[in-house]
Amino acid sequence: MRDNEKKNASPFIVPAEIDQYIRRGMEQAKELRQNRSRNRWIRVGSSLVACLFIFVFIFSVRLSPAVAAYVSSIPGMEKIVDFLRDDKGLQKAAEHNLVQNIGASGSLDGVTFTIDQVLADEKRMLLFYTLKNDLPDKEVALHKIELFDQSGKEWEHGVSWSGMGSEDPVIRNRIDIIINEATEIPDFMAAKVSLEIDHIKQDNPLSIDFVVDKSKYKTFEKKVYPVTKEVTVDGQRFTIEQIAVFPTQTEVSIRFDPANKKHVFDFDKLRLEDEKGQTFAFWGNGVPVRDNGENGKIYHLESIYFVEPEKLYLKTDGIRALDKDQLQIVIDAKTGTLTKVPNDRLKLTALRQVDDVVGMDFSLKVPPQDNHSHISLGYNMTDDLGNEYEYVQGSSSSATKDESIQNYSMLFKRKTNKGTPTSYSFLLSSYPERLQGTFSIEVK
Numbered sequence: 001m002r003d004n005e006k007k008n009a010s011p012f013i014v015p016a017e018i019d020q021y022i023r024r025g026m027e028q029a030k031e032l033r034q035n036r037s038r039n040r041w042i043r044v045g046s047s048l049v050a051c052l053f054i055f056v057f058i059f060s061v062r063l064s065p066a067v068a069a070y071v072s073s074i075p076g077m078e079k080i081v082d083f084l085r086d087d088k089g090l091q092k093a094a095e096h097n098l099v100q101n102i103g104a105s106g107s108l109d110g111v112t113f114t115i116d117q118v119l120a121d122e123k124r125m126l127l128f129y130t131l132k133n134d135l136p137d138k139e140v141a142l143h144k145i146e147l148f149d150q151s152g153k154e155w156e157h158g159v160s161w162s163g164m165g166s167e168d169p170v171i172r173n174r175i176d177i178i179i180n181e182a183t184e185i186p187d188f189m190a191a192k193v194s195l196e197i198d199h200i201k202q203d204n205p206l207s208i209d210f211v212v213d214k215s216k217y218k219t220f221e222k223k224v225y226p227v228t229k230e231v232t233v234d235g236q237r238f239t240i241e242q243i244a245v246f247p248t249q250t251e252v253s254i255r256f257d258p259a260n261k262k263h264v265f266d267f268d269k270l271r272l273e274d275e276k277g278q279t280f281a282f283w284g285n286g287v288p289v290r291d292n293g294e295n296g297k298i299y300h301l302e303s304i305y306f307v308e309p310e311k312l313y314l315k316t317d318g319i320r321a322l323d324k325d326q327l328q329i330v331i332d333a334k335t336g337t338l339t340k341v342p343n344d345r346l347k348l349t350a351l352r353q354v355d356d357v358v359g360m361d362f363s364l365k366v367p368p369q370d371n372h373s374h375i376s377l378g379y380n381m382t383d384d385l386g387n388e389y390e391y392v393q394g395s396s397s398s399a400t401k402d403e404s405i406q407n408y409s410m411l412f413k414r415k416t417n418k419g420t421p422t423s424y425s426f427l428l429s430s431y432p433e434r435l436q437g438t439f440s441i442e443v444k
Contacts, residue, residue: 083128083174086283089303090126093119093247096220096306100213106193106206110134113142113193113206116172121217123179124248124286125157131171135197141165143194143201145175149186156180160287165196176286185212220247223305225312227443233319234435236260240314241296243272243443250280250301252314258295263327265430268318268369270299272443274309312444318369319435322428329378331360331424339423342431346377349407356414358389358424363399364406366432371403375430381412383421389414 084090093099098119105114112132119126133140141164147155158178163171179185189212192205223245230239237257244251250272256264266289271281280302282288292298304312322342330340336351350361362377374396381389389412399405 083126083172087302088280089247089249089305090119092306093121093303096247098216098220098247100216102210104208104210106191106208108195108202108204108206111140111195111197111206113195113208115191115208115210118210118212119248120185120212120214121220121247122184122222123246123251125177125179125185125212126248127175127177129173129175131173131195133167133169133171137167139165139167139196139198140171141196141199142173142175143196145194146192146205147177147186148190148192150188150190152190155186155189156183158287158290165199178287178290185214187211187214217247220305222246225444227314229441229443231439231441233437233439234262234321236262236264236319236321236435238264240441240443243312243314245303245305247303247305249286249303250305252299252301253292253296254299255292255296261323262321262435263324264435265320265322265428267299267316268320268434270301270314270316272301272304273313273315274304274307275311276309278307278309280304280307309444311442313440314443315440316438318438320430320433321435322431322433327427329426329428333383333421333423340425342428342433345432356417357392357411358414359409359411360424362408362410364408364432365404366406368404370406370432371398374398374406375432377408377410377431378426378429381410381424381426383425384423385418385421387414387416387418387421 084094098121099117100119102115102118105112107113111134112130114130114132115127116130117128119128127145129142131140131142142161145159145161147157149155157180159175160178161173161175163173189210191208191210193208194205195202225243225245227240227242230237237260239255239257241253241255244253252270252272269281271279273279282299282301287300289297289299326342328340329338329346331337331348331351332339333351333353336348338346338348345365347363348360349363350359352359358381364377366373376394376396379391381391383389392411392413394408394410396406396408399407
């Protein structure tokens with residue numbers, strides 16, 4: 001269900017869209033296993049990471065005339081200029097000839113999917129694609145992409161993309177691929193691209209073969225800035241371990257003290273700033289953070305690879321965190337009420353229970369700085385009987401009259417049958433509460 005179509009329902013009322021929820025969501029849930037780290041952007045399968053909530057924040061960042069002219073002058077590159085506007089690091093990577101033309105296509109029943117270009121290094125690969133739709137009055141969308149090596153084995157990687165379905169005859173977008181630590185881009189790749197037409201997944205995927213020239217980026221070796229500086233904010237301690245720099249992104253490794261009383265969800269505008277005041281942050285596309293062992297996270301920022309600043313500072317505007325004993329949300333399955341919640345910011349507005357499917361709606365009151373910054377509440381649900389659930393689908397929207405109220409919907413399917421529960425619970429993956437204070441430290 002789209003954000004602008006979501007309506008609050010009374011408890012125990014079955015929504016008209018429940019069949020569509022289940023049909024679309026369960027196809028994805030069967031293919032993916034939930035990431036136990038509660039990462040709010042991605043889900044992890046045996047060889048696939050897919051975006052759950054794809055919030056694309058477009059900032060008013062413009063390519064410099066020199067960069068735009070340079071990229072557009074390369075044959076076939078003029079189409080991807082718009083996709084580099086939001087990331088200064090990727091602009092520099094394009095200037096250094098890291099974009100390569102592919103032009104490989106696959107067609108089926110009036111739809112053609114073309115991988116136009118690739119921008120890659122050892123940590124990240126961006127596929128720029130065109131989706132041509134010759135079906136009149138039909139909405140087409142990318143459902144999933146799988147990548148295989150020359151032996152037919154699925155390549156282990158993470159993937160995210162933005163965008164909804166469209167009836168436009170030509171759709172251009174990009175797919176962001178995170179490369180696992182122990183793997184590298186195969187010499188040959190076969191892509192299986194699954195599409196949705198009018199919200200229904202098509203059974204037959206498109207097959208597209210292509211080759212990435214790894215020599216393009218092999219000479220650009222990783223740069224590491226050792227930091228190992230401890231930071232304390234509002235009594236919570238964490239260590240900035242190191243900064244690793246690649247042509248496509250900068251990675252900031254942070255480890256949190258397990259003795260902290262609060263759980264840190266996220267940083268507000270975590271960024272690097274050079275001696276000239278130029279900032280390098282995460283601008284909304286791709287995957288912002290991944291786990292790094294127990295109590296560790298790696299945050300992805302714009303690349304400073306081709307900038308090489310003399311001084312470098314790591315800064316944030318705020319730290320979203322909550323007491324560790326307040327992370328659990330508990331819902332009374334009989335009354336449809338919250339029995340455990342951090343505070344009155346979060347309210348349950350609907351609970352739907354239909355056989356083994358559970359849907360719930362929430363309203364969340366946020367401070368002014370979060371009016372346009374939606375979160376994900378949680379993925380891993382269980383109940384008082386120990387049943388297991390799959391996260392099927394979620395959506396969020398803002399109230400039309402009050403920007404401080406955000407509405408969230410989540411849909412789960414029970415995988416086990418241990419009886420009818422009397423309560424449900426899940427751990428929060430984010431919440432609009434913050435530590436008192438920020439930090440700014442010199443890292444170079």
